[in-house]
Amino acid sequence: MDNEDNEDERTEELDTLRSIYPELELDPGDPFAARIQLLVAPTTPLPVTFEPGQSIERLAYLPPLHLKIALPAQYPAEAPPSVTLSTSPSWIPADKTNILKEEARLLWEEYGGGQMLFAYVSYLQETAETAFGLEELTLPLSLRTELLAYSTRTKRELFDKETFDCEVCLEPKKGSACYRMQRCSHVFCVACLQDYYNNCIKEGDVNNVKCMSVECGKSEPGSNKKKDRLISPKELLQIPISTEIVERYAKIKRKKKIEADPTITYCPRSWCQGAMRTKKYPKITNVHEMDESDSEADEPVSAAAEVAQAESTFEKRKVGITGMDRLAVCEDCTLAFCQICLASWHGDFVRCEPRDATQLTEDDQASLNFIMKNCSPCPTCSIPCQKSYGCNHMTCFQCKTHFCYLCGAWLPPERPYDHFSNPKNKACFQRLMDMAEGDMAQGDVQFGGRRGAEQMADFWEQEAMRIQMELDAQDS
Structure with missing residues (x-):
C-alpha cells in the first residue's frame, strides 16, 4: 500500500470518528492527530478517600479522561495508533492508565491491522461507567475541594x-x-x-x-x-x-x-422559661451545616410510654439527689438551677425535695383548664386537638392517627366512618356532622370518653356549688 492510500485511509477514519463524536478536535499542526475528552460518570458513585484526614466522599462525576491519538504512517496495516491518556488533576493510578493504553495495541491486533479507533473510544466510554474498574480510590486531601466542585458542577450542568x-x-x-x-x-x-x-x-x-x-x-x-x-x-x-x-x-x-x-x-424564671442546656438537642447556630442530624420524622410517643419515661427519669434523679446531675443551666438566660426543686443552684451537698408538679402558675392553670374543656386528645400521642369545622372524623396533626372527636376512640384508616353508623357506639351513633361549624360554635355538646368524663365531673361540680349556695341562702 502506497503512502497516498495510507494517508487517505487515516483521514477517512478520523473524519468518520469526528462525525460520530463532534467534540473530537483535530490537531492543526498534524492532520493525523486528534484529541477528545471522555466523560467519567460511574454508574455507582466512586468512594474516594482523601488523606490525611480519612475524609470519604462518593463522587458521581470525575474529571474527564483526555485522549490524544496519533496515527503513524504505518497505521493501520503495520503499526497500532499511538495513544496518550491523562486527567487534570491526575486522579487515575498510573498502573490503571498503562492498562488502558495497552488495550489500544490489543484491539489493533484483534482487528488484524484494521481500523479500530471507534472500538477503542467505545471501550474507554464503557470502562468509564465502572470508573475503569476501580472499587475505591485514595487521593491527597489537596484534591478534595477541586474534585467535589467538579462533580457538583458537572451534575448540575447535565441536569x-x-x-x-x-x-x-x-x-x-x-x-x-x-x-x-x-x-x-x-x-x-x-x-x-x-x-x-x-x-x-x-x-x-x-x-x-x-x-x-x-x-x-x-x-x-x-x-x-x-x-x-x-x-x-x-x-x-x-x-x-x-x-x-x-x-x-x-x-x-x-x-x-x-x-x-x-x-x-425548664428555667424556673417566669419571664424566661427556656429549656436546660443539653448535648442531646444542641442550640441551632448555623442551618447551612445541618445535614442529616435532624432529618428524621418525629416518632409519636404514646401517653403510657411518656409516663413510664418520666417516672424512670424521676427515679434516676432521686438516686443521684446529692450529685452534680441535679445542676441545670438555662440555655437562654444562663441561670444555674436545681432540677429537683427548681431553686437557684444550691451546691452538691444540700438535700432538696421535688417541687409539687401540681403547683402551676395562674396562667398555666388557665391554659390547662381551657385545653381540658375545649380539646379532644389524640388516642396515640395525647396531643390536644380542637376542631374548627367539618365532621367528627379527625386525623391527628402530630402522628396522623385517625380518631373520633366525640369519644376519642381510635378509628381504622381504611374504614373510619363505620364508627358513626354503629348503634353500639351510643355516644357517637349518627353524629358524624355534629358541631360541623366547629367546637366553639354550638355551645354545650355531649362528649364521650375522657372528655365526656371531664364534662360530667364539671357538671356535678357546678350542681354541688349550686345546691350549696341554695343551702347557704336558706340558712341566712
Missing part, C-alpha cells in the same frame, strides 16, 4: 439540559427550573417545592417537609406503612428556600423534640 415532568404540576420543565431530591432522586419544579415547603413551615406542619412523591418512603419491616424521611435544612437551602424559613423549620423541629422529652427541665 439543567434535560427536561422533566414535575410530579406535582405535571408540566414539562427544563432541569434549570427543577430540583432533584438528594435521597430518592424524585424531580419537581422549584416553584412547586417552594410553595409547598414554605406553607408547611409557616403553618408549623414540619412533619410534612418531605418528598412529595406518593412512591417515596421506606416501608417498615413486616408493615405496609412507609417511614418518611424529612428534608434536611441544608437541602432546603439548596432548592432554594430562604434562610429565614429554614431557620424557622429547624427551630420548630428542635422545639417539638424538646417538648416531647420528659427528661428536659
Whole structure:
C-alpha cells in the first residue's frame, strides 16, 4: 500500500470518528492527530478517600479522561495508533492508565491491522461507567475541594439540559427550573417545592417537609406503612428556600423534640422559661451545616410510654439527689438551677425535695383548664386537638392517627366512618356532622370518653356549688 492510500485511509477514519463524536478536535499542526475528552460518570458513585484526614466522599462525576491519538504512517496495516491518556488533576493510578493504553495495541491486533479507533473510544466510554474498574480510590486531601466542585458542577450542568415532568404540576420543565431530591432522586419544579415547603413551615406542619412523591418512603419491616424521611435544612437551602424559613423549620423541629422529652427541665424564671442546656438537642447556630442530624420524622410517643419515661427519669434523679446531675443551666438566660426543686443552684451537698408538679402558675392553670374543656386528645400521642369545622372524623396533626372527636376512640384508616353508623357506639351513633361549624360554635355538646368524663365531673361540680349556695341562702 502506497503512502497516498495510507494517508487517505487515516483521514477517512478520523473524519468518520469526528462525525460520530463532534467534540473530537483535530490537531492543526498534524492532520493525523486528534484529541477528545471522555466523560467519567460511574454508574455507582466512586468512594474516594482523601488523606490525611480519612475524609470519604462518593463522587458521581470525575474529571474527564483526555485522549490524544496519533496515527503513524504505518497505521493501520503495520503499526497500532499511538495513544496518550491523562486527567487534570491526575486522579487515575498510573498502573490503571498503562492498562488502558495497552488495550489500544490489543484491539489493533484483534482487528488484524484494521481500523479500530471507534472500538477503542467505545471501550474507554464503557470502562468509564465502572470508573475503569476501580472499587475505591485514595487521593491527597489537596484534591478534595477541586474534585467535589467538579462533580457538583458537572451534575448540575447535565441536569439543567434535560427536561422533566414535575410530579406535582405535571408540566414539562427544563432541569434549570427543577430540583432533584438528594435521597430518592424524585424531580419537581422549584416553584412547586417552594410553595409547598414554605406553607408547611409557616403553618408549623414540619412533619410534612418531605418528598412529595406518593412512591417515596421506606416501608417498615413486616408493615405496609412507609417511614418518611424529612428534608434536611441544608437541602432546603439548596432548592432554594430562604434562610429565614429554614431557620424557622429547624427551630420548630428542635422545639417539638424538646417538648416531647420528659427528661428536659425548664428555667424556673417566669419571664424566661427556656429549656436546660443539653448535648442531646444542641442550640441551632448555623442551618447551612445541618445535614442529616435532624432529618428524621418525629416518632409519636404514646401517653403510657411518656409516663413510664418520666417516672424512670424521676427515679434516676432521686438516686443521684446529692450529685452534680441535679445542676441545670438555662440555655437562654444562663441561670444555674436545681432540677429537683427548681431553686437557684444550691451546691452538691444540700438535700432538696421535688417541687409539687401540681403547683402551676395562674396562667398555666388557665391554659390547662381551657385545653381540658375545649380539646379532644389524640388516642396515640395525647396531643390536644380542637376542631374548627367539618365532621367528627379527625386525623391527628402530630402522628396522623385517625380518631373520633366525640369519644376519642381510635378509628381504622381504611374504614373510619363505620364508627358513626354503629348503634353500639351510643355516644357517637349518627353524629358524624355534629358541631360541623366547629367546637366553639354550638355551645354545650355531649362528649364521650375522657372528655365526656371531664364534662360530667364539671357538671356535678357546678350542681354541688349550686345546691350549696341554695343551702347557704336558706340558712341566712
